[in-house]
Amino acid sequence: MDDDLDFWQRLLRDQHGVVTRTQLLARGFTDHGIQAHVDAGRWQRLHEGVYVTYSGPPTAEARRIGALLACRGGAVLSHETAGELHGFVAPDDQRPIHVTVRYGCSAVRLDGVKVHRSRAFAHIGSEGAPPRTNRVHTVLDLAVAAPDAREASRRAHQYALDAGVHPLALERAAELRRPPRHGRAVADAVALLRDGVLSxxxxxxxxxxxxxxxxxxxxxxxxxxxxxxxxxxxxxxxxxxxxxxxxxxxxxxxxxxxxxxxxxxxxxxxxxxxxxxxxxxxxxxxxxxxxxxxxxxxxxxxxxxxxxxxxxxxxx
The missing domain is CATH 3.40.960 (Endonuclease; Chain A)
Structure with a gap:
């Protein structure tokens, strides 16, 4: 019993107090009991089947974990959210949580979460917790998401410098994913980095x-x-x-x-x-x-x- 309690406490700690309905049922809770905690204000429903086991505003860590747990079939934090975790994008509690799932994954609509899909899902992750895109693919995501080619080139250049991404790594990532948008702009940024344009x-x-x-x-x-x-x-x-x-x-x-x-x-x-x-x-x-x-x-x-x-x- 003590082992079960220790496991549950570790789970709550690692997931920043966020749990899924499946995890709660495995722990012995019932649907009625879960709803009773929510109705009493002790817990909060973050997404469908995902709960925060405390009152008060969810932390940034809880919101990230909640977004990942709500995407069944696997997901990684990406774009600005991954950039924040890697330390080269300034944190902003007002922006949505960005996650990327496998291409072809069924539609997911989550409040406060922007869901992206990637054909290269198996190649873009990095080690560590919580799951996130690696530095080079985070830079590429942010560049491809730019509103125009000029901004895409600026982002690819600036974020590659800030993230410590080598131009060859950025070039290889672009080749792997062949972004349909702003491919020329990303190539221009790679050329600038190779030519020593460093700020x-x-x-x-x-x-x-x-x-x-x-x-x-x-x-x-x-x-x-x-x-x-x-x-x-x-x-x-x-x-x-x-x-x-x-x-x-x-x-x-x-x-x-x-x-x-x-x-x-x-x-x-x-x-x-x-x-x-x-x-x-x-x-x-x-x-x-x-x-x-x-x-x-x-x-x-x-x-x-x-x-x-x-x-x-x-x-x-």
Missing amino acids: PLEHRYLVDVEQAHGLPIGSRQAPVLVDGVRRYEDIAYDLPGGRAIVRLDGFGGHRDPRTALVDRRRSVAAVLVGVPSVPFGWLEVTTLPCRTAREVEALLRPLGWDEPLALCPRCP
């Missing part, structure tokens, strides 16, 4: 400054020697007349003295070898990309770049 600011510089204005595409993460140590510049333009460097300083780039010192030494090293370098921050790139493009043009003209500067829709 949202670098992405915006590429799209809004370089590509939008017909500037040459610089080399990303170009190696340079600074005080005998190999460092990396954000963007380097190698032209017939020499090299120019653009350094992108995002928010929080100089929060510690060591980082600030390294950046100052990179600037000194560039000047000493006669390489012009200019810094741009978030404001210049995202709010004033046209002005920034003209300033980069002025930097590159003396080095031999002779193509016309293109006008983007935002240009005067």
Whole structure:
């Protein structure tokens, strides 16, 4: 009897106080007894056949477990919910719980739950509890769910960086699932990651400054020697007349003295070898990309770049 009690207590602990009707019947409860607990307010009905065994608002953990238990035939947490658990999506109690079930699973309608279906269900899960999609497939889910291709590319790039997903892993996941939506946008994000575009600011510089204005595409993460140590510049333009460097300083780039010192030494090293370098921050790139493009043009003209500067829709 003690073993049965210990098992039941472990079950309640592991499932954050959420149980199914089947589990309750196996424990010895009757349908009448279950309903009596609900009517008395001691328990709450979370979904059809799924109950919370306490009063008060269900916790986020209970809501996740309840959504999984309500999907008969197996399910994993996915999309924003999986991203929250992996730590690269900010928690939000107002958004629905996202779960993914096998493709062909019968329709499931659950309050506060968004149900997705996947043909690759057997390949997208990760180890650990509660069951969830792995990091790379979570990134892919969020990108495919974007409202348009531009947002899909941004999500794939940003979330891959935040989740620590290698571009090759993202490419393989896309090949496995062949997403019908935004496949080209995901491939573009993979290309950016492979080319060393490693931050949202670098992405915006590429799209809004370089590509939008017909500037040459610089080399990303170009190696340079600074005080005998190999460092990396954000963007380097190698032209017939020499090299120019653009350094992108995002928010929080100089929060510690060591980082600030390294950046100052990179600037000194560039000047000493006669390489012009200019810094741009978030404001210049995202709010004033046209002005920034003209300033980069002025930097590159003396080095031999002779193509016309293109006008983007935002240009005067």
